[in-house]
Amino acid sequence: MEALLGRFRTLTVLLIVIVAQLLYLAYQVKTNRDERLIRVWAVTAVTPMAGIVEAIRQNTIGFMRDYFILLDVRDQNRRLLAENKELRMDNIYFRNQLLTAEHARALVLFQAQSPSKTIAARVIGNSTVATAKAVFIDRGSTSGIEKGMAVVTPEGVIGKVVSVYPLVSQVLLVTDPTFKVGVESQKGHIHGLLDCGRGKCVVEQIQNEEKVDPGERFFTSGEDRIFPRGFPVGTVVSVQPGQGMKDVKLELSGTPGAAEEVLVVLQGVHQSIPVAPVVDETTAKMLPPPPPEADGKTAPAAKPQTEADKVLQKYDTLGKEEGHVYGAIGSTVPNFNAKPAAESKPPAQAAESEPAPATKPPVPTLTAPAPQPSVNTGPALPLGAPRRKPPPPAEPKTPAAEQPPPQ
């Protein structure tokens, strides 16, 4: 055994080292325990150097500009930029409130809600894992930062705090493959999950039946219990139907990887999603209204086809002339023996007085000529079936023409 171990000494050592690390790894996963002591040591050892390097870079490289070229302009600019960011954050909040002010509860919301309390921080370093998107910021537990707090910029969401040390904190960016954010669309208030794991950001869990348009904005929904509701997330770039779920690609409004100054939300306040701007429908290309239906109800001037129709029309005319309402209580009985006024007129006059097609439709600009009411009396033929020539237009019927020929 000893000889065997001696012969395979290097392999034995390799196995021992690997197995020891695997056991340690399994212990961490099993107990779900973060080895804080080791991380604190490492971070405490490395971050001061990174801070020193950053300070040297800022102070030495910027020395010439600060004191010889621009004097205090850069300092002033930095201060104004910070102030501008804060004002923009306030602006987003107040704009949201004003946009919802038309609703009944807007005033109550406005009074009840207060803006999220934030603290500014500077990004000082990245994570050592290339595939894991995380950064370190120069604020820690001494500044009141706690694990799980949201990190944002006025442009959009950045990430969440995953580790807190006394002077620094580690922020997992929204672009990390293991990080998902609950989002909500602006127009339809459709909820989904933001996932930026595959290089491009997509919104998952949106069914094909839901309506999401390109250009629509997404905001945090607050369901992830990390980001308060109402922070901007991004804009839809493309929407494709998928297998059950839509494939919604999103462009982040913030720049998580390139952010240098961020805001940590100490006390989050949910805001309402701003109302989408109303689309001016007058500018949209619209078809003219469809022509009225050519049935019996809308074409009272249709010519009677049967004897019953003729009698019905005669009685109807008589009733109108004598002011009788059929079915009404107390209405005088009309004289059914009297001739209607139209029949008593000479044929030419009667033809003139014959009502023109009352359903003369407005001429549409984009449609085919409107069908004449009560003209198409033939059966509907299938497409491609041989059609007979339409009969020549019938002569206008007059009462004289309707008289049967003399025997």
Next chain:
Amino acid sequence: MTETTVRIVTGETKENWFSRFKVVALAAITLVAIIGKFYLPRLIPNTEWLELPLLLTVYFGLMRRSQIASLFFGAFVGLAEDSLSPANIPIGMYGITKTLVGYFAASVSLRLNVERRGIRPLLCFFFYFFHAFFYWIMRRALLAQMVPFDLQESFVHGVLNALVSIPLFVILDKIKLPVAASPQIRSTKWR
């Protein structure tokens, strides 16, 4: 070349190399590499692909030619990196990966003439790819984290790291050059 000559030459090279390349200096360079990975992307954007700790592990393995020392060095560098990784990745992932890289680099150095300039970038490319793939496998298998593995991106990053390794190894060679085996011995050794 006899086995005795090889042993003498190799032993002398290792002795000289390690006697000057002190442990303190090695630790300092390692720390610089880790801080470089930690801070460099802030200083120069889009340099997340640069794996200075990995290149240092490969270099150590190739030049030290001791499998045990190299695997311990790889484990040390990996665990140091792990301690700066996000909290959702437990400590030990990089440790295991770099342990294997150190071991294999030392194993390769026993069989190939790794002092040729051309072969070292190739080995760096190979070890970068192995490192990235093995790390991805471990995240999926051990942590059940379904992170994507971009083959094309890994290939490009491997090439870039291989290119960076050329001047980096030259600098590291210069550091240990005064103590390296003399050109005569080296040429005898590999002729």
